[in-house]
Structure formats: structure tokens, C-alpha cells
Amino acid sequence: MGLHKNLFLLSSLGLLMISLGCNRRPYHSTNKSYKKQTKQLARTIQQTPLKDSIATGNWVGTTNFNLRKPNFVIIHHTAQNSCEQTLKTFTTAKTQVSAHYVICKDGTIHHMLNDYLRAWHGGVAKWGNNTDINSSSIGIEIDNNGFETFTDQQISSLLTLLMTLKKAYSIPTANFIGHQDIAPGRKVDPNVYFPWKRLADSGFGIWWSDTTNVVVPPHFNALQALRIVGYDIKDSIAVIQTFKRKYKQVEDKTALLNEGDKKILYTLYKKFE
Numbered sequence: 001m002g003l004h005k006n007l008f009l010l011s012s013l014g015l016l017m018i019s020l021g022c023n024r025r026p027y028h029s030t031n032k033s034y035k036k037q038t039k040q041l042a043r044t045i046q047q048t049p050l051k052d053s054i055a056t057g058n059w060v061g062t063t064n065f066n067l068r069k070p071n072f073v074i075i076h077h078t079a080q081n082s083c084e085q086t087l088k089t090f091t092t093a094k095t096q097v098s099a100h101y102v103i104c105k106d107g108t109i110h111h112m113l114n115d116y117l118r119a120w121h122g123g124v125a126k127w128g129n130n131t132d133i134n135s136s137s138i139g140i141e142i143d144n145n146g147f148e149t150f151t152d153q154q155i156s157s158l159l160t161l162l163m164t165l166k167k168a169y170s171i172p173t174a175n176f177i178g179h180q181d182i183a184p185g186r187k188v189d190p191n192v193y194f195p196w197k198r199l200a201d202s203g204f205g206i207w208w209s210d211t212t213n214v215v216v217p218p219h220f221n222a223l224q225a226l227r228i229v230g231y232d233i234k235d236s237i238a239v240i241q242t243f244k245r246k247y248k249q250v251e252d253k254t255a256l257l258n259e260g261d262k263k264i265l266y267t268l269y270k271k272f273e
């Protein structure tokens with residue numbers, strides 16, 4: 001009886017230790033899956049000659065190349081309630097969504113995918129004539145439900161991360177944009193609480209300054225200006241709402257541009273002329 005009791009206690013202790021061990025490494029199995037998938041991709045790019053090439057028989061490998069680099073940074077809010085929830089979402093295969101980085105409320109940055117690989121964060125999107133934003137961008141998700149301010153720690157971590165990325169990949173200032181910018185009408189993130197001006201002041205993204213002395217030409221075409229900035233103007237109402245959400249930080253369903261709005265847009269547009 002005593003022996004059985006001891007055995008029972010020992011096995012319970014063992015189970016407890018196993019379960020504690022699992023909790024300490026909750027992403028052990030998905031990390032293994034990450035490794036396996038990167039190995040498969042490595043095999044794809046190591047093929048010589050290239051299997052599916054139209055010129056397989058004439059393969060001559062060049063000696064001069066490197067990896068393609070990201071040229072955009074897309075900023076998102078997670079629209080979820082915790083960092084843990086987002087990490088779970090991005091490590092669950094059936095969700096089919098991911099990002100390179102996730103920034104928690106306490107400023108912790110989780111790196112989830114090598115910057116050279118393609119994350120699934122943009123969805124159906126367009127910026128200028130670029131219709132495959134995922135292939136050329138880094139996706140950063142910030143833990144925020146969309147209706148709350150971002151924490152100082154998050155923004156400070158974000159700025160450090162952006163500085164590193166901008167330098168590492170020579171990303172142009174204007175190419176730091178939000179998810180809503182590349183998907184007007186479909187997405188609103190990072191929404192009205194995101195401090196775009198503070199980012200622009202640090203060299204990430206564009207912003208406007210005092211418009212008191214700005215004179216908008218009489219035939220100024222607002223939609224064409226938005227197109228030149230980069231927006232897909234197919235849905236003219238959605239794109240104006242997107243513009244206001246970002247540059248005036250308001251949710252405005254009217255989709256009308258007053259003189260003040262036009263001045264702002266004109267100063268932004270002039271940066272691309």
C-alpha cells in the first residue's frame with residue numbers, strides 16, 4: 001500500500017514536471033516545424049540546375065548574387081486581446097497568417113520569421129503598382145485591439161526596430177506604411193491611435209507640417225494626388241476615409257475633403273513630385 005502510494009506520488013510528480021517543462025517551452029513543436037520548413041525552402045533554392053526552368057539544359061550558374069531584400073515595412077495592430085493570443089494565432093497552421101515581428105504591451109519584441117522570408121500579413125493589397133506586398137515587406141504586428149492607445153514601451157521598441165530595419169535594408173522613408181494604406185476599405189489598422197507623426201519625426205513614413213501658407217492650386221485633383229502618394233484609388237470613398245484615419249486621426253464616414261484636408265494632402269503629394 002505504502003509502496004503504491006509512493007509510486008503514485010512519484011508518477012504524479014513526474015507528470016507535473018513534464019507539464020511544467022511543456023509550459024516553459026510552449027513553442028517547442030512549432031519551432032521545430034519552422035526549422036523543417038526553412039530546410040525545405042533551402043533545398044528549393046539550392047537546386048542546380050533549376051528543375052522548372054524553361055532552359056534546364058543550358059544551366060550556367062552565375063557567381064554574382066545575394067538574397068532579395070525587403071523594401072517596405074507594414075505596420076499593423078493585432079486586433080486581438082493579448083500578445084500570447086497573437087503568438088498562438090501565428091503558430092497555428094490553419095490561420096494562414098503571420099508577421100515577422102510582434103511587439104507586446106511591455107515592449108517585448110518577438111521575432112517570428114527571418115526578414116528574408118515572406119510572411120503572410122498583407123493579404124490582398126496594393127501600393128503603387130506593387131500587388132505582392134508580402135514579397136517585398138516586413139510585417140510588424142503591435143499588440144493593440146484597435147481602440148486603445150499604444151504603450152510608450154511599444155513605441156519605443158518599435159522605433160528601435162525600425163531604425164535597425166531601415167539601416168539593414170536601406171528602406172526608403174516613405175515606405176514605412178500601415179496595413180490600411182495598402183488595403184483601403186478592407187483594413188483600418190493601425191487605426192487612429194497610432195502615432196504616425198512621432199514615427200515620421202524619427203524618419204519613418206511621411207507626415208505634414210504647418211499648412212497655414214499652403215495654397216492649393218484650383219485644379220488640384222485629390223484622387224490623383226492620393227494615387228501618386230501610393231494609394232489604390234479604385235474605391236474613392238474608402239481611400240479618402242483611409243487618408244483621414246491616418247493623417248487627421250479621425251474616423252470620418254463622409255469621405256469629403258475640406259480645404260484644410262486638401263492642404264494636407266497637397267503637402268504630402270508634393271513630396272512625391
Ligand SMILES: [Zn+2]
Nearest residue numbers: 076077179189
Ligand atoms: Zn493588419
